[in-house]
Amino acid sequence: MDDAPGSLTSLRSRNRLLVIDAVRRHGRISRVGIARATGLSRTTVSGLVTALLAEGVLTESADGAAPSTARGGRPATPLTLNPEGGGLLGVHLRHTDVRVLLADLSGGVLGEHHRELDVDHRPDEALEFIADTALDLVATVGRDAGRIFGMGVAVSAPVQSRSHTLSLPSMLSGWTDADIAAHLNRRIGLPVHVGNDANLGALAEWTFGAGRGVDDLIYIMLSDGVGAGLILDGRSYQGATGTAGELGHIAVVDGGYVCRCGNRGCLETAVGAQALTAAFSRTRGPDTTITDVVALLAADDPGARRVVTDAGRMVGQALAGICAMLEPRMVVVGGQVAALGRPLLDGIREVLGDRLPPAINQGITVTGSVLGDRAEVLGAIVLATRQTSARLLAPHFDRTPPEAESAPGREPPTA
Secondary structure, three states, rough: OOOOOOOHHHHHHHHHHHHHHHHHHHHEEHHHHHHHHOOOHHHHHHHHHHHHHHOOOEEEEEOOOEEEOOOOOOOOOOOEEEEHHHHEEEEEEEEOOEEEEEEEEEOEEEEEEEEEOOOOOHHHHHHHHHHHHHHHHHHHHHOOOOHEEEEEEEEEEOOOOOOEEEEEOOOOOOOOOOOOHHHHHHHHHEEEEEEEEHHHHHHHHHHOOOOOOOOEEEEEEEEOEEEEEEEOOEEEEOOOOOOOHHHHHHHHHOOOOOOOOHHHHHHHHHHHHHHHOOOHHHHOOOOHHHHHHHHHHHOOHHHHHHHHHHHHHHHHHHHEEEEEEHOOEEEEOHHHHHHHHHHHHHHHHHHHHHOOOOHHOOOOOEEEEOHHHHHHHHHHHHHHHHHHHHHHHOOOOOOOOOOOOOOOOOOOOOO
């Protein structure tokens, strides 16, 4: 059958994914609820749900059945994603480490491995670790490899929206010629989809975490690098070329340190993990870590409190104009540096309070991530779910691996 854009087959595939995504977003939802959430007709939803139940992708839950609004109607049985219906792989490539995770269709974590690695300068080793670990996870968990539907990869670099490749020159310095999707597809035989890690962190917090039910939010990822992901009107916003959200490369310090992007005084050079720990090198030694700074804050160390609050103020300074323009309902702060907690958040709130009109500032909640260091890898899982062709969710799909490509529930998974 014709599967070209606009064909009936293509339309049905898109509608299937709309239904699956609605169930993932809500965790438990009735057929009527799916129709409202997707805009599809009840007849269309009924047919798609029947097929997805038969295929084992969805399951009905007798618990929590709601009374029907129709007189004499039967209770509306909630639908959930079937944890046994299949799995997806997620990867987070940071500058200093790699995380690989296997999840079921509802986002439940089945297995996970993490390794410290110089990702910037050792792309071959990083990609081999990902492929080997992904295959080991599937074998260890005992899932049918034919029901692992795809892999999402979160990278600490801008990803172009049209070509779905790293923007050049890439800020992952050793990855200029690396085709992440093609390499991993050859090794694991699955569709592979690549996205920017801050964008995917935003997607995960919106789907599973602090931003559930909030359709306008900004996710700030503070780690070795600094980035932002935007959810506007319930959609991921990535800009004209896919590079929106490069918050870390807004200049905040006149004549500051040279950044890896080539400019001076970027936010990343002031509030990234390395910059914050370097502030303690004279008094605490050069091997100070973020964990050490967290311990200093717990001991009410005045120097640590000052450094972290100042970092929050700088983030607020870079964020204020964006909030004034976009008026988000929530700012979610994640990444490694987010472990510094309240002084960091208070610094952000202070500057937003000073620089934003009260009508805007009073409507913004600034909060920490719920998903912690798993946010970006869980966002990669959501990306894989959305981008994988709906035909892969059929019970007897062709197991010949499709061509590699890349692109931009339940209770929240434990962080």
